[in-house]
Amino acid sequence: MSYAIIGFGRIGQALAHAFARKNITVAVASRQSPEVLAPLAQAIGSTVVASSLQNALQAETIILAIPFEQHGEVAKSLPNWEGKTVIDAMNSLAPLGEMDGLLSSVYAMKAFAGARFVKDFNHLIAATLATDPCVEGSHRVVFLSSDEEDAIAPVATLAKYLGFAPINLGKLNEGGALVHARGRIWGPLIFQDVFKKKQ
Template identity: 30%
Template sequence: MAEISIIGSGHMARGLARAFLRAGRAVQILGRDGRRTRDLVESLGPGATGGITGAPLEGGLVFLAIPYAEVHNAVLELGDGLEGRVVVDVTNTVDVATFDGLLTPLGLSAAEQLAEMLRGRAEVVKAFNTVLAATLETGSVAGEHLDVFIAGDSEDAKEKVSALAAHAGMRPIDTGPLRRARELEAIMLTVYGLQVNPEHENFAWDTALRILP
């Protein structure tokens, strides 16, 4: 039985799965594209299982590694299966058509919208949205560990996510209540802008945000 369920089968799902497998945790991958999900699971090897979104969830921690625009439908598909679990929102809301704005309403984060959708049926934690997929695969940048910024209203839920990040070799940093997700999402507008700016040749989606020391 997997301890962690990851919704999605793209680059972020792969990165998260590899990080958690390194920590010795079993992962369940659920995606809409059966073939893509199967290929991902097979590439991950022992400890990974898969299925179609809507299948019974195994993990007490559920990671939404899908685009922001797909979250609402995913929550509907997962339905009562989310009851009593910790749902980790890793989405970013940068408008990738322009890299010049966020898709969320002013003064509201995707994580807060998710919490409103769930209406107390599950605890919502914002985490891992500031960690890029490529860096999760390698586990570090330039030999340095990754920082994972975490926000949520449940201390118990944040502790579970923090412990997982620490076991995967990363440093969890508690940034406060769920409303701090607004800043965690907004900062990625700058990060994404640097990644796609041709004047910054050293940024190639394998950089990281860190607090020193």
């Protein structure tokens, strides 16, 4: 399985740290050139590889860690998204009225037609996400939602391998609402730092 993180701000870097801790190769890309990203990527770990957007999008699993407003631009970078798993780690603070009354993940999913679309890694602040998720025999929880049941399992496996405890909240319009950020209204699980005891 190949992985890429699109967006190399605080959330993108936090996720890169998670991959580096487990020595998993991950491509990272942003609007900046690979040459600009390379020193920061190398400082995180040797398995974090600065890449162009087009090269990064060749990965099988792609994590969106960009500002929500940029997702449409990224979606247009490929003619189709068949066979890709897209992990939505974005948050939108826009009112629902600006997204056709839809939750942000449901709205964004429409731009990535054909992809297996999963909400994950969005509910933790960057500083928390960047730290080791294994603490005193417990694992930091991440919440997953998707409208495709078979899309959850591989993302949950990745999250578990990175040291997190994945919890499936169900479909985007149901469980996804629990970790949705919009305006000044927060889903009840957004920004909650929850741990699960190691079994």
